[in-house]
Amino acid sequence: MERITRGRMTFLLVCFCLIIGVFALHLYNLQIVEPGGDTDNVKKFYTVTRVKAARGDILDRNGNVLVTNRATYDLVFNHFVIVSTEKTNDHLLRLVDKCRELGVEYQDHFPISTEAPFRYTLSELPSSWQGYFQAYLPAVAGGLDSDISAPVLMRTLREYYGIPDSWTDVDARAVIGIRYELRLRQDLTNLPNYVFIEDVDNRTLAGILELGIPGLRTEESMVRVYNTEYGAHILGYIGQMTRDQWDNIYKNEKGYEMDALVGQSGFEEAFEEYLHGIDGYRVDVTAVDGTLLDQYYQKDPITGEERRPQSGKNVELTIDLNMQTTAEEHLDSLINGLRNTVDxxxxxxxxxxxxxxxxxxxxxxxxxxxxxxxxxxxxxxxxxxxxxxxxxxxxxxxxxxxxxxxxxxxxxxxxxxxxxxxxxxxxxxxxxxxxxxxxxxxxxxxxxxxxxxxxxxxxxxxxxxxxxxxxxxxxxxxxxxxxxxxxxxxxxxxxxxxxxxxxxxxxxxxxxxxxxxxxxxxxxxxxxxxxxxxxxxxxxxxxxxxxxxxxxxxxxxxxxxxxxxxxxxxxxxxxxxxxxxxxxxxxxxxxxxxxxxxxxxxxxxxxxxxxxxxxxxxxxxxxxxxxxxxxxxxxxxxxxxxxxxxxxxxxxxxxxxxxxxxxxxxxxxxxxxxxxxxxxxxxxxxxxxxxxxxxxxxxxxxxxxxx
Incomplete structure (x- = not known):
């Protein structure tokens, strides 16, 4: 009897060791051999992100770079991630409070004043954003009429988004503004990901990222830099398209995205066809908690090539910076000198x-x-x-x-x-x-x-x-x-x-x-x-x-x-x-x-x-x-x-x-x-x-x- 019992114990021990070994092998495969092996069973979010192409430089005839780009970082929301969490409002309020603490402004196009008494601010926005608001109203809270008053809209949205009654009007308005931006990008418009803060500095970046807000990440971007104080009237500037520009020029003729920055005056406008690059399109695969699982560029359906960003071409002007400088400085000196003779x-x-x-x-x-x-x-x-x-x-x-x-x-x-x-x-x-x-x-x-x-x-x-x-x-x-x-x-x-x-x-x-x-x-x-x-x-x-x-x-x-x-x-x-x-x-x-x-x-x-x-x-x-x-x-x-x-x-x-x-x-x-x-x-x-x-x-x- 003792021999049988010892044999059974030996058998059970062997079986237990085999089971442990199988689990260990499986764990090894998961973590070492196939680290992404079980992600097929994880709920994934696929987000297509437009990677903006750098704009071309503008140079004078002697090779002096007059206008170029500076690499910077933007804070960007993945709207699928943030709105899928149970504590969306709490996360967003913590984010708003941090921005207030740091004294930084963020993008908010919600057309209602930031504090009570609430009023519409549509007239202060570009026509394209007025159109987005009209698309938003029938898509929320069971459908809202376009003639709804600002105070009633705020009360309705507080309830719709589940914002506690204990919150102040100012806090509620701030969070609703962000949720508005996120909602527009779900299925109402063709706007790209929500750029929360552009050209963010290191202090702000560190302060906000430490909050661990789901779906908020950094993206590299470019801002225009002017290396000269001269030539303002001819160099020009870039900016958001108007609705007319989008409809009549850039949508069909150029194939630009609606939020693309384009030349609005001067050489920036005149040489847009050379300076504007071709944006790339990157696919980000993320888990529910925002963990990045995979990342790759889309492929062109015709050529099969990856759609990576292509920088714009560089434009060399006939302008001589030395001559331009002389012209402007002596105009300034002469004119101000003549004005002073009034004494x-x-x-x-x-x-x-x-x-x-x-x-x-x-x-x-x-x-x-x-x-x-x-x-x-x-x-x-x-x-x-x-x-x-x-x-x-x-x-x-x-x-x-x-x-x-x-x-x-x-x-x-x-x-x-x-x-x-x-x-x-x-x-x-x-x-x-x-x-x-x-x-x-x-x-x-x-x-x-x-x-x-x-x-x-x-x-x-x-x-x-x-x-x-x-x-x-x-x-x-x-x-x-x-x-x-x-x-x-x-x-x-x-x-x-x-x-x-x-x-x-x-x-x-x-x-x-x-x-x-x-x-x-x-x-x-x-x-x-x-x-x-x-x-x-x-x-x-x-x-x-x-x-x-x-x-x-x-x-x-x-x-x-x-x-x-x-x-x-x-x-x-x-x-x-x-x-x-x-x-x-x-x-x-x-x-x-x-x-x-x-x-x-x-x-x-x-x-x-x-x-x-x-x-x-x-x-x-x-x-x-x-x-x-x-x-x-x-x-x-x-x-x-x-x-x-x-x-x-x-x-x-x-x-x-x-x-x-x-x-x-x-x-x-x-x-x-x-x-x-x-x-x-x-x-x-x-x-x-x-x-x-x-x-x-x-x-x-x-x-x-x-x-």
Whole structure:
């Protein structure tokens, strides 16, 4: 009996050891050999996450990176995980309390005020978010009417989401706001995962992650970084799409997601097709508790390739950062310097010319290609703080958001006179040696007696004047006379072919302006028949760049460039080339494009080039004091234009250099600057910057070429 019992005990012990061994082997397989082996029996959540592609860089022509990206982290919710827990409200309130403690803001688009008395804030949201709210109402609490009041909606949602009565209205509103964001992403919209906090700092990241909120995780992202304080008006910015942009441009044509950031102005908008990358799509497999079980990229159903993010291409501009910097700094310095002279007001109370200056603009072009080397507008703003400064900027004095260089059509004043010379000499009305006697007052027409400025100021005349000398001393009488003799259609066609009142071709939005002619006057005064006729007086006033002539600084620079290269008008452009995201492949080179070629006769060319040379080098030239001793020969013209608003006159200055082999053209304009010669100081600074490497002492070596 004892032997049998011992045998049974031995048998049971062996069986027990076998069972333990089987369990141990199974456990080994689970934990060592097949660590994910039993996840097939675990409830899994599959979440497709869009991995945003990095936007391309924006560089100047010399490779200076002006705009790039900075890697950052966002805190993102997996809505399937957080709403599946029993303590969702408690988790979210702990999260809200931590945000309050840390002093950080989070994304909340729920359109109800954050505290009682509750009211709707729909009008403060983009139209797309207003649409999301309308989709939300019928999907919760058994379906809610769109005309439900804000207080009733809050009471209904407190009950629907099971928020305790003991909670304050503020806490309840905060949690409902987050649950609203999560609910939208379940099945009501095509919005991606809820980005709770963007660009989170390390302190906030650590403080929130230690809470262990289910479904809340970090995702790497990118934010735009501006490496320069210059070029705000042309670099532009990115932002959320409007509903119209989504419906009409990006949804079907581009295939963008609705929350994609796109260029909203400047180069960011103009070169969107190059800068915008292609987003990737990653599948995250998670357990109920938020544990990540697997992760992989979706595959394209056609090619079978993984849909990884593809960064945008890099755009190299024609802009030279050094030239842009010079333009903006000297605009700032000159304008603020003139404003400060108001303290020097004499006893008669008349403020000094230019002390009421309001703003200005500068454009520099490569004469041989049409490439824009600088394009500046003042006042300006800081792109890095643009969003924070928006409320102040939009209503600020002198309109700092306004791009004067491209969008402000100004009266050109005497800078228009070269067009008159070309028209008259091309048509044979006068020759370079033809003289016209300046009588001071042009009194051919009764009741209309325009005067030469020299007569008005000094009671003197210029005597016998040729075309080139008329440009040199800016004799108005000469231009009154030829305007009275020429068919104005010839003048208008000449101005058009020289680029005035015509689109320049730049990639950014520009205003076209208009030329003074019968058609323009009829259009401008269509509601006033007594004023919309075209009379001899209109021609005479228009001949000196007044009347209805209105051109942007960009057009004035194009005009100067066409004069410099004797009739060839290039398409103006900001785009030099496009390179791959890794800078290894040249994707596109923007070659020069000729828009038109206009015949300029030998007589006309001789007259206006001599006249513009004399403006600088003749002792009576209006730019002689500024550039007369400059080591490089410069051709220039000043312009002073009357304004309708009173105060100081506007000032314009155009030039090209070198005189014998022009490389660059410059146009500078100042609103109420007083005189055109005043703006010549900025042109001189730009010439210094451009020819810096070739001017040794007072000697020009002539080696500079734009590459």
């Amino acid at each position: 020097d007001t004499p006893d008669d109370g008349k403020i000094p010319d230019g002390s009421d200056i309001e703003g200005g603009a500068v454009v520099v072009l490569d004469v041989k290609t049409g490439q824009v080397l600088a394009c500046a507008s003042y006042p300006t703003y800081n792109l890095s703080t643009f969003r924070e400064d928006w409320e102040e900027l939009k209503d600020a004095e002198f309109a700092p958001l306004f791009n004067r260089a491209l969008q402000a059509p100004y009266v050109p004043g005497s800078t228009y006179k070269m067009a008159m010379i070309v028209a008259a000499m091309n048509d044979g009305i006068v020759t370079p040696t033809t003289t016209i006697r300046d009588k001071g007052v042009y009194d051919k027409y009764a009741g209309f007696d325009p005067k030469c400025l020299y007569w008005s100021k000094h009671g003197l005349t210029h005597g016998e004047v040729t075309g080139s000398f008329a440009l040199c001393v800016s004799c108005n009488y000469y231009f009154y006379d030829i305007a009275d003799r020429i068919n104005w259609n010839i003048v208008d066609e000449t101005a058009k072919n020289l680029g005035l009142g015509e689109a320049t071709g730049v990639e950014l939005f520009e205003r076209i302006g208009y030329r003074a002619n019968a058609e323009t006057k009829k259009l401008l005064y269509k509601d006033d028949p007594d004023r919309n006729g075209w009379y001899p007086a209109d021609r005479i006033v228009a001949s000196i760049g007044q009347s209805d002539n209105r051109f942007t600084p960009m057009q004035l620079c194009v005009y100067t460039s066409v004069l410099a290269n004797r009739g060839t008008r290039y398409k103006s452009t900001f785009l030099n080339r496009v390179v791959s995201s890794d800078y290894q492949k040249l994707e596109y080179v923007n070659e020069p494009v000729i828009l038109s070629q206009f015949h300029i006769s030998d007589n006309a060319y001789k007259a206006y080039t001599q006249g513009m040379w004399d403006v600088v080098h003749h002792e009576r030239g209006t730019a002689h004091l500024i550039l007369g001793d400059y080591p490089i020969d410069v051709a220039a013209k000043t312009g002073t234009a009357e304004t309708d608003s009173g105060g100081s006159d506007n000032g314009a200055f155009v030039c090209y250099a070198p005189f014998d082999d022009p490389q660059i053209a410059i146009a500078v304009y100042g609103e109420k600057a007083g005189h055109g010669s005043t703006m010549g100081q900025i042109a001189k600074a730009l010439l210094d910057t451009y020819f810096e490497s070739e001017i040794v002492g007072d000697i020009y070596t002539g080696e500079n070429e734009v590459s």
